[in-house]
Amino acid sequence: MKINLAVLPGDGIGPEIIDVAMNVTKAVCRKFGHELAYEYGLCGAIAIDKTGNPYPEETHELCMKSDAVLFGAIGDPRFDNDPSAKVRPEQGLLAMRKRLGLYANIRPVATFNSLIHKSPLRADLVKGADFVCIRELTGGLYFGRPQGRSEDGTTAYDTCVYTRDEVERIVALAFEYAMNRRKKLTVVDKANILATSRLWREVAKEIAPNYPEVETEYMFVDNAAMRIIQWPTSFDVMVTENMFGDILTDEASVITGSMGLLPSASIGTYTSVFEPIHGSWPQAAGQNIANPLATVLSAAMMFEYAFNLKDEAALIRDAVDASMSANVCTPDIQVEGGKKYGTSEVGEWLVEFINS
Ligand code: IPM
C-alpha cells in the first residue's frame, strides 16, 4: 500500500516524540512492504517564529493532500504568560482542527497490566479499565463567538455554541462506536445548567432508539469526573462536548499511570490527524526524557483508522506492551531502581522489536 503522510512535530518535546513515532512507522512499513512517503510541516510556536502564522497555508495544503497527519504537540511558555500576544501556538491547532473538519476526537483509555503499580489509584479499581472518550472537537467554548473583553477590560466572555447538526453527527458516531464495543454509551453533559447540554441530551435521546442494543446513560460532568476515578471499569464509550472532553481525558490519563501514554485520533471531513493527548512539556524539550509511547500509539491508531491496517497497528501495540514488560521505559513509568532509558532509546528498542 502507498502511505502518504504529513508530519507536524510542533513545539517542545514534539520533535523528539515524533522522531520515535516516525522510526516506528518506517519500521512497520518496511516489514509489511508498504511504500512510505512523508513531508514535514510547521505548526505551533515554531510556525509563528518562522512565518508569523501558527498554521501556515502551506501546512494546510500539505495536510489536505496527505492520507493522514501525524502530529506531535504544540505550546510554548513564551506565549502563555503574555496576555498581549496577538497570535498563540494553540490557535494553530484549533485552526487545523476546524479547517480539516475534525469534529470527532477519539481518546482510548486503557490500563496496561505491567503499569498498574504506577497508577495513583488502587490496583483493584483500575485493573481492566478500558473505555473510549469521544470528544467533540470543533465546537463549544473553544470556537464560540463572541469571545473577548469589554472595552474597559474589566469583563471577559466566552460563548458555548452547538448546533443540532454538530451534536447529531458526534452522538451518532459515538453510538456506532459503542455498537462495535461493549454496547454501553455514557452521554456526559451539564444539562441541569447549560442550554447547550440540554440540546445534547435532547438529540441523544432522539438518536438512542435507533440503537436499541446500546445501553445509554446520561451523566452530569461533575459526577462523571468522580466516577472516572472511582469506578473506571464501569465505562465503555463516553461522548461529550469539547471542553468537558479536554478536561476528563487529562483526568483519565491518571488511571493508566502516565499522561505520556494516551493516544488520540481526530477524524472528520478531510484528512485525519493522529496525536498524543498530552501537551508540549517545554521544560523537558531536548532532554531525551519525554515518554514517546502516546505518539507511538497514535501512529498505531493511524494504521488502523486511516489505512485499515490492523496487523500493523497490532504489532505496534505489541511492541509497546513488550517494552513496558521489559521495563524499557522513560522515567515517568520506570520501575524504581530500573535502568534509565531515554526517549530515543525506547524508540530504538521498539524498532528492534518490530524488526525481529
Ligand atoms: C488537547 C490539548 C489542546 C486542547 C491544547 C493544546 C489547545 O490540551 O489536545 O487536549 O485543549 O484541545
Ligand code: MG
Ligand atoms: Mg487537553
